[in-house]
Amino acid sequence: MKFDRDARRRVFNWIVGVLCFLCVVAALVPLLSILYTAFINGGHVLSLSFLVSKENNVGVCFPGDPASCSVGGIGPALYGTGVVVGLASLMSVPVGVLSGIYLSEYGRNALGRSISFFTDVMTGTPSIVVGLFVYATFVYIARTVVFSALSGAVALAIIMVPTITRTTEEGLRLVPNTLREGAYALGIPRYRAVLQIVLSSGRSIVVTGVVLAVMRAAGEVAPLLVTAFGSSLGFTGVNEPAGLLGPLIFFDATGGSSLLVSAAWGASLVLILLMLGISLLARIALRNRFK
Amino acid sequence: MLRRPRTPGQTFFSRLRTFFRRRFLDLTFLGITLAVALGLLALLTAFILVLLNASRLAIDRFGLALLGEPRWAPSAGHFGFLPFIDGTLITAAVGLVIAVPISLGIAIFLSELAPRWLSEPLGYLVELLAAVPSVIFGFWGIFVLVPVMRTTIDPALASANASVNQALHVNIPVFTGPILGSGVLTAGVILAVMIIPTISAISREALRAVPSPQREAAFGLGATQWEATRISVLSYARIGIVGAIILGLGRAVGETMAVTMVIGNSDFVPTSLFSQGQTIASLIANEFLSTYSNPLTASAFLEAALVLLLITLTINIGARLLVWRLVRSTGGGGIE
Numbered sequence: 001m002k003f004d005r006d007a008r009r010r011v012f013n014w015i016v017g018v019l020c021f022l023c024v025v026a027a028l029v030p031l032l033s034i035l036y037t038a039f040i041n042g043g044h045v046l047s048l049s050f051l052v053s054k055e056n057n058v059g060v061c062f063p064g065d066p067a068s069c070s071v072g073g074i075g076p077a078l079y080g081t082g083v084v085v086g087l088a089s090l091m092s093v094p095v096g097v098l099s100g101i102y103l104s105e106y107g108r109n110a111l112g113r114s115i116s117f118f119t120d121v122m123t124g125t126p127s128i129v130v131g132l133f134v135y136a137t138f139v140y141i142a143r144t145v146v147f148s149a150l151s152g153a154v155a156l157a158i159i160m161v162p163t164i165t166r167t168t169e170e171g172l173r174l175v176p177n178t179l180r181e182g183a184y185a186l187g188i189p190r191y192r193a194v195l196q197i198v199l200s201s202g203r204s205i206v207v208t209g210v211v212l213a214v215m216r217a218a219g220e221v222a223p224l225l226v227t228a229f230g231s232s233l234g235f236t237g238v239n240e241p242a243g244l245l246g247p248l249i250f251f252d253a254t255g256g257s258s259l260l261v262s263a264a265w266g267a268s269l270v271l272i273l274l275m276l277g278i279s280l281l282a283r284i285a286l287r288n289r290f291k
Numbered sequence: 292m293l294r295r296p297r298t299p300g301q302t303f304f305s306r307l308r309t310f311f312r313r314r315f316l317d318l319t320f321l322g323i324t325l326a327v328a329l330g331l332l333a334l335l336t337a338f339i340l341v342l343l344n345a346s347r348l349a350i351d352r353f354g355l356a357l358l359g360e361p362r363w364a365p366s367a368g369h370f371g372f373l374p375f376i377d378g379t380l381i382t383a384a385v386g387l388v389i390a391v392p393i394s395l396g397i398a399i400f401l402s403e404l405a406p407r408w409l410s411e412p413l414g415y416l417v418e419l420l421a422a423v424p425s426v427i428f429g430f431w432g433i434f435v436l437v438p439v440m441r442t443t444i445d446p447a448l449a450s451a452n453a454s455v456n457q458a459l460h461v462n463i464p465v466f467t468g469p470i471l472g473s474g475v476l477t478a479g480v481i482l483a484v485m486i487i488p489t490i491s492a493i494s495r496e497a498l499r500a501v502p503s504p505q506r507e508a509a510f511g512l513g514a515t516q517w518e519a520t521r522i523s524v525l526s527y528a529r530i531g532i533v534g535a536i537i538l539g540l541g542r543a544v545g546e547t548m549a550v551t552m553v554i555g556n557s558d559f560v561p562t563s564l565f566s567q568g569q570t571i572a573s574l575i576a577n578e579f580l581s582t583y584s585n586p587l588t589a590s591a592f593l594e595a596a597l598v599l600l601l602i603t604l605t606i607n608i609g610a611r612l613l614v615w616r617l618v619r620s621t622g623g624g625g626i627e
Contacts, residue, residue, distance in 0.1 A: 023396025126545025191320035219424025
């Protein structure tokens, strides 16, 4: 009787283990399916001319000549993404790093903890709400042109800041206190100790945070639909609409023509490869740091 | 802060220079960083104030009555949010029902069962899922998930629902209606895939934070691995797990592009899980650009954004209060 019960418990234990493993498999199936689909559908589109094309001449055919149809390229969208995300980084990196410095170096009090808390809460703000917030600010407060590279960059910057702030804070917290004390003992003022010693010791984590934030911004779509909007020319000026990779995938994927869909798969593959490459590098950088 | 002792030889100017170099620049630096950090709080406040201000037209005209109004027809002056609130709640609920058991299984496997050489790479792969942009999930949804739902999963669910209804002589309208492939169920499935990395990563942190004597005590009493996990680990970590689930809910409620691409974009209250629908976020992504020129319609959209913001803020504040200490102590700044 007792033996039976023990055997049942062991079998049950084994079953739960297998079920838990199947859960991991269940999560990996979509990931592998996404990678597989993107490689199968986007791989043959990918070429140097696809990446550096002068125009997003996606799906353009000369009338009466089906052979002239080409998937075109994503050159302008890559350029637009680079410029707008670059502008967003110019705004968000100083803000994120400085606030992260405050939280880690001066903010070990109730004020610092609550700023830190609400920064975490901000990471959960839906990106479409950030988009409409920027839209409303440009239209109702600043009363200026809203469908522009500038508004897109502001929206992306707002999305990037909380990530950079919290990663900077966590990264600088890992810097041992003895380094700070050593600096004070040499008579170095606190601000220089923070900037030259603490920040440079923790820089790999700060950089990782920035890179992760850039990565997220580069794949954003929703806030850009109501700000930068889109343009087949990529970037033509801060007050002009700008074309980015994410919105291009959305418009092409739902555009209806098979050429557009092929181009969208090519663009998706480019984006996926960038993301995987960057998160792998970030992973390696962080691992060396913690061990 | 150490203070250098004053020596009699110091002139006024050298003291001034010392003050400038040490105290003044220190205080300036502190002031700048503090101002920037306070700016973050101001930004969050500005979110609410700007959206409130911009949606004044709709709020003055309709107030909160829009939340319960079932008809959305901006050209006819009807701005009911009910279809979208329903769509948001239903898709998020479907997402949680699927994602929670799977995420807990993943967390238990990675933290309790798998050896380190296996759990590290597997955990990394699951986290990679979080790095895939939303629009690519949606694209994959259109071309892979929607056909699978239409040809395989939806018909199976429909026949199961029909036989239950027949056997019990009831009329449960869960998996009923025309099978289109796209719809609230499909959107819920995509949301599940997207929130699994969030819930499993934070649950895993919660399980990791359980002290090992907790497990050893259970093993000492003769518990199997699963019994030890259930009795001493899961119960110890339950607050963190609840927090992880609520964070997942917050992500599901605000998710935009992937949902927009597979939900079908219908402005009516869903009548079954096969119905096409719309969430608050997908409504904005789909329709804002075609109607923003009408001031009243635009302000109704901004009110919808405000509602969505307040919902997600509440959810996230609750969740962060639960996982705060946990994520704090394990340095999880980069989890999102």
